[in-house]
Amino acid sequence: MYGKFIILGSILVTLTAQATEEIPTTKRSKIFFSKLLEDLKQVQHKYKENSHTDTKPIKIAILGDQGFNERTRKILEMVKKEGSELLIINGDFDCTDSPKKWKDIHAKILGKDFPIIPVAGNHDIKKWDEYKKVIKEWESNPKLSCSGEAGEQTICSYKGIKIVSTTPHLFKKYNHTKYIHEAFKSDNTNWKICSWHENMTDMQTGKKGNATGWGVYQECLNNGALITTGHEHAYARTYLLSNIKDKTIANYNSIMSLERGQTVVALSGVGGKTARPQLHDGYWWANRQNRDTGLVGGALFCTFRVDNEPDKAECYFKDIEQGILDNFILWNNSNL
Numbered sequence: 001m002y003g004k005f006i007i008l009g010s011i012l013v014t015l016t017a018q019a020t021e022e023i024p025t026t027k028r029s030k031i032f033f034s035k036l037l038e039d040l041k042q043v044q045h046k047y048k049e050n051s052h053t054d055t056k057p058i059k060i061a062i063l064g065d066q067g068f069n070e071r072t073r074k075i076l077e078m079v080k081k082e083g084s085e086l087l088i089i090n091g092d093f094d095c096t097d098s099p100k101k102w103k104d105i106h107a108k109i110l111g112k113d114f115p116i117i118p119v120a121g122n123h124d125i126k127k128w129d130e131y132k133k134v135i136k137e138w139e140s141n142p143k144l145s146c147s148g149e150a151g152e153q154t155i156c157s158y159k160g161i162k163i164v165s166t167t168p169h170l171f172k173k174y175n176h177t178k179y180i181h182e183a184f185k186s187d188n189t190n191w192k193i194c195s196w197h198e199n200m201t202d203m204q205t206g207k208k209g210n211a212t213g214w215g216v217y218q219e220c221l222n223n224g225a226l227i228t229t230g231h232e233h234a235y236a237r238t239y240l241l242s243n244i245k246d247k248t249i250a251n252y253n254s255i256m257s258l259e260r261g262q263t264v265v266a267l268s269g270v271g272g273k274t275a276r277p278q279l280h281d282g283y284w285w286a287n288r289q290n291r292d293t294g295l296v297g298g299a300l301f302c303t304f305r306v307d308n309e310p311d312k313a314e315c316y317f318k319d320i321e322q323g324i325l326d327n328f329i330l331w332n333n334s335n336l
């Protein structure tokens with residue numbers, strides 16, 4: 001399959017070279033020339049997205065609702081110490097409307113070239129243009145291949161893992177469900193992750209209302225993509241679900257198969273903000289951590305391609321004071 005991209009890419013490179021030698025003068029030639037360059041860019045993007053040959057394990061950290069305090073700093077230090085090589089932020093950044101401070105703390109602790117994929121939260125809107133600039137800069141990191149509107153709707157690939165970030169309820173100009181559908185359509189990427197900030201009441205453990213609609217959850221489930229959100233300041237992880245709206249449990253094991261029609265939802269919203277008490281519960285939760293359980297703050301970590309198995313991942317949630325509070329194994333079967 002990659003061979004097709006190489007052949008197509010070579011043809012386009014040759015045609016581009018020819019077109020460059022003879023600069024087109026007619027309008028028709030100009031259209032042909034710009035279309036050719038556009039096609040070449042798309043082939044290059046697609047090839048980069050699919051051409052990963054790295055089979056080493058990859059650890060990704062996922063958190064949201066950071067705030068700007070001592071816990072924020074300690075959690076980022078833990079992200080680094082645990083050996084993560086990518087950070088996904090599920091919205092509500094520093095919550096002080098200070099994009100520069102937010103950018104600087106990540107650069108200071110994780111390093112300037114650390115790949116970070118954030119998506120907007122409701123507390124990030126006031127200075128959104130400035131946050132967007134920071135995110136755009138981060139997503140142009142050569143280690144990532146990203147397309148879309150930074151922090152609003154993006155598709156990023158990192159060593160064969162596809163992360164679709166979107167903003168249901170927040171940016172109403174988009175069709176978020178359709179975006180997810182298109183992002184995963186005809187997709188052969190092994191590992192898929194969906195990231196956004198807000199929730200539906202049953203997909204959080206506090207008092208958040210129904211905001212996002214079920215469509216985005218269901219679309220990610222249809223594609224066997226791990227779903228991760230923020231907004232409520234707690235950690236909670238479902239059993240394997242085959243229907244999210246109806247909370248249909250596929251099985252109660254902590255070893256789970258992500259496949260078309262079943263997935264797991266992980267709320268990871270204690271990246272620094274104070275943990276909240278549990279005010280909402282459900283039989284679908286396999287693990288809940290919040291103020292009532294002594295949660296201080298932490299992140300979800302998933303290591304993909306463990307044990308020389310390209311389709312196996314080990315995940316755990318770690319609190320900065322209590323240590324590991326949840327762990328589970330995922331097998332990717334989403335391309336079957």
Ligand SMILES: [Fe+2]
Binds near residue numbers: 092121122123197230
């Ligand atoms: Fe929020």
